[in-house]
Amino acid sequence: MLKDITIGQFFPGDSLLHRLDPRMKIVLTVLYIVLLFVAKSIVSFAAVTVFSLILVFLSKISPKLILKSLKPLLFIIVFTTVLNIFYVKGTPIFEPIDILGWQFTITYEGLLTAVVMVLRITLLITTTSLLTYTTSPIALTDGIERLLSPLNAVKVPVHEFSMMMTIALRFIPTLIEETEKIMAAQKSRGSTFSEGGLIKRAKALIPILVPLFVSAFRRAEELATAMECRCYAGGKGRTRLKQYKLCARDYISLLTVIAVFAATIAINILLQGIVFAI
Amino acid sequence: MAFIKTENLSFAYDDDLSHAALKNINIEINEGEFVAILGHNGSGKSTLAKHLNGILLPTEGRVTVDGMDTADDEALIKIRRTAGMVFQNPDNQIVASIVEEDVAFAPENLGIDPLEIRKRVDEALETVGMTKYKNHSAHMLSGGQKQRVAIAGLLAMKPKCIILDEPTAMLDPKGRKEVMKTIKKLNSEENITIVLITHYMDEAAKAKRVIVMNKGEVMLDDTPHYVFQNAGLLKSIGLDVPQSTELMFELRKQDIKVPLAVISDDECVTVLKEILEEDRVTD
Numbered sequence A: 001m002l003k004d005i006t007i008g009q010f011f012p013g014d015s016l017l018h019r020l021d022p023r024m025k026i027v028l029t030v031l032y033i034v035l036l037f038v039a040k041s042i043v044s045f046a047a048v049t050v051f052s053l054i055l056v057f058l059s060k061i062s063p064k065l066i067l068k069s070l071k072p073l074l075f076i077i078v079f080t081t082v083l084n085i086f087y088v089k090g091t092p093i094f095e096p097i098d099i100l101g102w103q104f105t106i107t108y109e110g111l112l113t114a115v116v117m118v119l120r121i122t123l124l125i126t127t128t129s130l131l132t133y134t135t136s137p138i139a140l141t142d143g144i145e146r147l148l149s150p151l152n153a154v155k156v157p158v159h160e161f162s163m164m165m166t167i168a169l170r171f172i173p174t175l176i177e178e179t180e181k182i183m184a185a186q187k188s189r190g191s192t193f194s195e196g197g198l199i200k201r202a203k204a205l206i207p208i209l210v211p212l213f214v215s216a217f218r219r220a221e222e223l224a225t226a227m228e229c230r231c232y233a234g235g236k237g238r239t240r241l242k243q244y245k246l247c248a249r250d251y252i253s254l255l256t257v258i259a260v261f262a263a264t265i266a267i268n269i270l271l272q273g274i275v276f277a278i
Numbered sequence B: 001m002a003f004i005k006t007e008n009l010s011f012a013y014d015d016d017l018s019h020a021a022l023k024n025i026n027i028e029i030n031e032g033e034f035v036a037i038l039g040h041n042g043s044g045k046s047t048l049a050k051h052l053n054g055i056l057l058p059t060e061g062r063v064t065v066d067g068m069d070t071a072d073d074e075a076l077i078k079i080r081r082t083a084g085m086v087f088q089n090p091d092n093q094i095v096a097s098i099v100e101e102d103v104a105f106a107p108e109n110l111g112i113d114p115l116e117i118r119k120r121v122d123e124a125l126e127t128v129g130m131t132k133y134k135n136h137s138a139h140m141l142s143g144g145q146k147q148r149v150a151i152a153g154l155l156a157m158k159p160k161c162i163i164l165d166e167p168t169a170m171l172d173p174k175g176r177k178e179v180m181k182t183i184k185k186l187n188s189e190e191n192i193t194i195v196l197i198t199h200y201m202d203e204a205a206k207a208k209r210v211i212v213m214n215k216g217e218v219m220l221d222d223t224p225h226y227v228f229q230n231a232g233l234l235k236s237i238g239l240d241v242p243q244s245t246e247l248m249f250e251l252r253k254q255d256i257k258v259p260l261a262v263i264s265d266d267e268c269v270t271v272l273k274e275i276l277e278e279d280r281v282t283d
Ligand SMILES: Nc1ncnc2c1ncn2[C@@H]1O[C@H](COP(=O)(O)OP(=O)(O)O)[C@@H](O)[C@H]1O
Pocket: B013, B021, B039, B040, B041, B042, B043, B044, B045, B046, B047, B048
């Protein structure tokens, strides 16, 4: 169950996406997310979807893994779909059906909104997972640190923030593994986690969370000592193994995304009133 | 002059020396030595180790590393890069997710030039035999491999000394062997001073010198042959001796004249052969 969490995982490789500068990748991902919300017509969504599929192809990450990253959000996707199908008003597809005194109908608008929302969520998760799948956690936090470094001037602790992220990403798998171990141990003593009401379930979590926290604090203390032993003294005067330099492929990627962005806005304007839009 | 030297070192976690964790420790460790520290749980081994690179500072007395006083703030970074430390839990000392990025952590902290860091990282991984895994996720490695990565992370600082606090305690036999092989190689080929804290007697037997701690004090400090001769004394403070020594100890109890200073399997075989042959002659 917990193994399904793929957040923050990295799959080493040497695809185009792997080789892009992490700073550029972060900027492009943000642009892309904005794009998803700018796209307003079915046509532009089709274009964005094709573009995303190309990205997945370029990353050489197996589509299975991408689907796996969607799994934890399946509930949200289904929920918004159902909500939109039944609640958006407009032209009904069929006459309202009467079930136990409730009037049910599905509208064209509802159906389209549902499709668009599903696409939006799916694409959002797909691309952000592509970012973490193709960028090593250090490169990612490095990228963020460098992008935010101007904030140092106004005394924002950028390095500390990125160090915290590095460590968090490093320890996510370790803590997940540990949680599974503790759960197995408690189960073997007769605990159940998936039975009873909400309160009973919440109570069943206590014997998992307490040992998990105790161990996390012990880990934190040991890690701090180990970092001290390796001469860590904050961000001042630190150099980095990996040096980043923007090159042709970074600029070409930027131009491509800007082009897709411009095309989307153009479609929005040109097709206004012709093709259904939300 | 001794490379690491403690002078009348006493230490209490709460500054109250009436219940000190270390009592008046005087040891000298020379460059290139391979020293094992033995002692039962709570005897102060880890506390002592943490004094050898300035993680803890003496409540009384003085510790010097390569001539630098650990109480001297200015020298602290230099002391830490001279004497690196490996801990028991392999998971809690790896900072970065990817092997080579973790190995680069210390030289990055030292502000070393990126090209030089690259070189050091590659060399360090080569020395511990982990080059193949340089782009792997650290958490996917076995315990023994993680400890070797931790050692590589120190080697990238080019230390003169490595202190290992029960590095094999959480490992399976295969991992233990890998780590011990790496440690011995560092000592013999790179001339790195090794301070190995362990509760495995066979590991201690591989050192050139064994220090036995008891209740915060140094009880014995000599070659493994001499130390393990005191099997009775070691047992009285809850320590074992290597199996070969144990066998000699029991044979002696039966009035069979065998030397006690037998610590390795090979020596044991030789001795047993001798007494069996003698038996045949007298029969
Ligand atoms: N962080 C600490 N705070 C207070 N007391 C400690 C701490 N760590 C260890 N001690 C005490 O110091 C003594 C020596 O412990 P330690 O050096 O860890 O022994 P060893 O490593 O030989 O098992 C023990 O009595 C232990 O309880």
